[in-house]
Amino acid sequence: MFNDLDPVLNTPVRLAIVSVLIKLKQADFAYLMETTNTTQGNLSHQIKKLSEAAYIEVIKTYKGNYPHTICKLTAKGRKAFEQYVDDIKKYLHL
């Protein structure tokens, strides 16, 4: 019995963001851009989608005079990621 893969997580950048955040308490925008190897615009777009799904919490602060965006995985996001991993394991017979 295969479950449909979560549509929020089933895109490359969003899955990469959540996979990075699962190991961390929090990470900023620049770090996520470096680790997910994507563009600023695309990362902003994907962060917005994850935030709308309440999978991540976005905190806007300032670093000196510049805006500093920090992302944290929520309990809902963690649960969704764990479910996603379980689901793809079934697809792959792991």
Next chain:
Amino acid sequence: METTDNHLEPLQGLKIITEAISQTRENAREHSFLFLLWGWLIAASCILFFILKTFTSFKLFFLPFPVLVATGIFLSFRHYQSRPGAVQTYLGFYLKNLWLVLGISFMVSVLINVLQHNQPFTSNMLIGGAGTLVTGLVLRFRPLISGGVLFFILAVTSIFVPEQYAPLLLGVAVLTGYLAPGYLLKKSTV
């Protein structure tokens, strides 16, 4: 990494998860500045305290402690304000809070001992030993584990030596059990 919203095949998803998780770095070493700063401040305070008390008639021989600890608090505060971390790992968060609580314990211990007209060095060696040993165990870094054990040994030793040498023992404990492993940790790839 693709920039579109295209959907993933299960195998692609697994590959992304594996790669992203393996790229996530541990940043315990990035906090080495504060770790080493506090080591030098405490070691310097102990040695200055010993020299002033043993070799001079200076009445405010205890002054290095409040002055250097206040300097440490100011520099730590400024460090955190000027460099909000890009990444905070759970381990880094835990260690930061551990040392914050131990720092408070140091001050409470000094206050209690001073009020009871005792020297705080033995209890401070136990607190420092606990922090160093726990840090070594969670980072799985043997020099820090040995350093923590050395703190405990010197804490016990301090009750068998003349009282005036207790600050010197704490200074030695910090230099050998905390600072030396701290520099090894900074250079290591843990």
